[in-house]
Amino acid sequence: xxxxxxxxxxxxxxxxxxxxxxxxxxxxxxxxxxxxxxxxxxxxxxxxxxxxxxxxxxxxxxxxxxxxxxxxxxxxxxxxxxxxxxxxxxxxxxxxxxxxxxxxxxxxxxxxxxxxxxxxxxxxxxxxx
Numbered sequence: 001x002x003x004x005x006x007x008x009x010x011x012x013x014x015x016x017x018x019x020x021x022x023x024x025x026x027x028x029x030x031x032x033x034x035x036x037x038x039x040x041x042x043x044x045x046x047x048x049x050x051x052x053x054x055x056x057x058x059x060x061x062x063x064x065x066x067x068x069x070x071x072x073x074x075x076x077x078x079x080x081x082x083x084x085x086x087x088x089x090x091x092x093x094x095x096x097x098x099x100x101x102x103x104x105x106x107x108x109x110x111x112x113x114x115x116x117x118x119x120x121x122x123x124x125x126x127x128x129x
Contacts, residue, residue: 016095017107034122035059044117069127071101076126084111
């Protein structure tokens, strides 16, 4: 697999994403459904944004690993939140996770009216091999 990052500017570097990723010679692609703060028994978290974000990241990593992929090969990440203002102070958690895996992914952030039950944040990803 070959990845080429396209960044016409530098300002996105501080925000932990890239403008475009071109991927060639891919052997497989994994499309991961939105992962949120849902416990292994299927119970949705009632916790604060920080706790929910950490659990959503953990669930995303679990699905990717179970599929035989690596988080470092995420090329697209979509973040859904019910409250962007509440998510922003927690953004360093996401940035640390991105740096830990050396990700260079495109990102879309969307504030939505609601997510399932009590959920506040959901992470949807595409990974390649």
